[in-house]
Amino acid sequence: MRRTFLAVSLLCGLLVGLTCSTDAAGPGEVAPTFAAPTLDGGQFDLAGQVGKKVVVLDWWSINCTSCVQEIPALIDIAERYPKDVQVVGMNVDSFILKRVQRFLQTQSFKITYPIVIDAGLQIMKKYGSSILPTTVVIDKKGKIAFTHIGYKPGDEVTIDAVIKKAIAGK
Numbered sequence: 001m002r003r004t005f006l007a008v009s010l011l012c013g014l015l016v017g018l019t020c021s022t023d024a025a026g027p028g029e030v031a032p033t034f035a036a037p038t039l040d041g042g043q044f045d046l047a048g049q050v051g052k053k054v055v056v057l058d059w060w061s062i063n064c065t066s067c068v069q070e071i072p073a074l075i076d077i078a079e080r081y082p083k084d085v086q087v088v089g090m091n092v093d094s095f096i097l098k099r100v101q102r103f104l105q106t107q108s109f110k111i112t113y114p115i116v117i118d119a120g121l122q123i124m125k126k127y128g129s130s131i132l133p134t135t136v137v138i139d140k141k142g143k144i145a146f147t148h149i150g151y152k153p154g155d156e157v158t159i160d161a162v163i164k165k166a167i168a169g170k
Contacts, residue, residue, distance in 0.1 A: 028144065029144055031055075033045075033046045033047040035047070036117060038116055039100060044114050046138075051142070053084055053085055054081075054138065054145075055138040056077065056085060058071075058135045058136075059118065059134045059135075060091060060092070062103040064132045064133060066150060070156070074087050074135075077160060085163055088115075090116050090124065091119075092118050129149060133151050134147065134149050135148045135159060145165070
């Protein structure tokens with residue numbers, strides 16, 4: 001029993017070490033800005049959104065079931081707050097982008113927000129996570145208002161409440 005506890009404790013410590021970085025920004029801190037390519041061939045620049053909209057960054061992969069389950073909730077948020085919120089999908093798949101595009105074409109939903117390519121996880125690491133999905137809400141002042149790791153149906157209620165507060169400037 002003691003040996004199992006020590007092994008689990010060691011494993012958890014290693015996982016925490018992998019997912020947490022002293023250089024990573026967390027809630028209440030200024031969100032690291034970035035400019036990165038999008039799936040459609042464009043460019044997304046976070047700095048251009050600061051002061052204008054609340055930004056929701058959502059890291060996901062086509063191989064992550066809970067990530068894909070969360071996408072319709074994010075589409076709904078983007079459509080309900082078009083003037084106040086910019087949702088950005090942060091895709092971490094490292095294979096050919098056409099595979100991601102083909103996958104999205106087979107889904108019952110259509111993503112209406114930009115999808116940034118973060119295949120090397122460089123942007124995700126700046127936000128202190130390596131677990132999918134990770135959703136980060138950035139207020140209009142450019143500070144991280146909320147970080148949520150994982151997804152299960154109903155989590156969008158909490159995320160939506162944070163977004164409403166951020167829109168109101170609270």
